[in-house]
Amino acid sequence: MKKKIGVIRGDCSSPEIVAQTLRVLDRIAEKHGHEFEYTKILMGGEAIDEMGEPLPQSQLELCLQQDSVLLGAIGGPKWEGLPGPMRPEKGLLALRAGMGLYSNNRPAKIWPQLAAASPLKKEIVDKGIDFIIVRELIGGAYFGRHELYENEGELCALDTMPYSEHEIERIGRIGFETAMKRRKKLCMVDKHNVLETSRLWVKVFDRLKKEYPEVEYSTMFVDNCAMQICKDPAQFDVIVTENLFGDILSDEASEITGSIGMIPSSSLGSTKNGLYEPIHGSAPDIAGKNIVNPIACILSAAMMLRFSFDMPAEADEIEQAVNAVLDQGLRTADMMSEGMKRVGTKEMTDAILAQI
Numbered sequence: 001m002k003k004k005i006g007v008i009r010g011d012c013s014s015p016e017i018v019a020q021t022l023r024v025l026d027r028i029a030e031k032h033g034h035e036f037e038y039t040k041i042l043m044g045g046e047a048i049d050e051m052g053e054p055l056p057q058s059q060l061e062l063c064l065q066q067d068s069v070l071l072g073a074i075g076g077p078k079w080e081g082l083p084g085p086m087r088p089e090k091g092l093l094a095l096r097a098g099m100g101l102y103s104n105n106r107p108a109k110i111w112p113q114l115a116a117a118s119p120l121k122k123e124i125v126d127k128g129i130d131f132i133i134v135r136e137l138i139g140g141a142y143f144g145r146h147e148l149y150e151n152e153g154e155l156c157a158l159d160t161m162p163y164s165e166h167e168i169e170r171i172g173r174i175g176f177e178t179a180m181k182r183r184k185k186l187c188m189v190d191k192h193n194v195l196e197t198s199r200l201w202v203k204v205f206d207r208l209k210k211e212y213p214e215v216e217y218s219t220m221f222v223d224n225c226a227m228q229i230c231k232d233p234a235q236f237d238v239i240v241t242e243n244l245f246g247d248i249l250s251d252e253a254s255e256i257t258g259s260i261g262m263i264p265s266s267s268l269g270s271t272k273n274g275l276y277e278p279i280h281g282s283a284p285d286i287a288g289k290n291i292v293n294p295i296a297c298i299l300s301a302a303m304m305l306r307f308s309f310d311m312p313a314e315a316d317e318i319e320q321a322v323n324a325v326l327d328q329g330l331r332t333a334d335m336m337s338e339g340m341k342r343v344g345t346k347e348m349t350d351a352i353l354a355q356i
Ligand code: IPM
Pocket: 075, 089, 092, 247, 279
């Protein structure tokens, strides 16, 4: 199969993991007779430096012409002082919105080899951690009205959190469909004791749940959910939630699995053209040192093969290769524990390639 992949190298330590991920994709292409055509696309800090804005229109258009886009991570101290609309993060948000990617899928699954790296007690981890956070990605506070204004001589700021029924319904469907393919449990996380948007989420979900009688549906307040994720993560199968809550909970969920450096993500809309990125940041402090863990990015590429390119066998092969190198005791710095062998970014990828 021939596929066009947009490649956004990202900032700080991100180009290192993207380069390694392309080696893995090349190996898969070679082995299975596929042709992956890469197009370099600028977004984030690199786009600001080279083109003067975080997501130039030409770069968004390039993304829309691809079969999917692979991204590392963007941002870093160099661009910290810039005003809101000029920040690298703004490029990422504009890309998600411009590609219509309303559904962000973030798996929180413990690799048994990394169980010791989880900050949770062994008896909690032993019950199993295997859930998915389905995060609404192009609505809510991220895309509401933002304002900084003056009132009676002092500065005030305002962020609004709008949601409409159709935005809630389409992500709700993804939540229920995801649950149907798994253990058939869906938890909608909100704050309906306080927020009007949450009360609308409840209303829409109460309607939707009738279409999925097999799914065991519940709701949970976001503060309680944050607590339950570290107290009893085994209770969760699929969590569906709005944008900002999903952002926060998915970082927490990744940490309990041992390392945020292991968690990939997919972002999809109404077509198969998706955006695939690790959920971690650009790790500026370790840039250029061959230390950063490439696995979240490599697993993001595997998700791309599975969900956008209908290549489940190829995706399985990558995931099994990762499993094998963890079995061999190889660890990057972020997931190092006693008795394991510490390796760098490139060596970790070499070991993964050796398994494919
Ligand atoms: C994420 C990140 C982004 C977000 C930032 C970089 C804007 O934290 O993908 O979770 O908040 O969505």
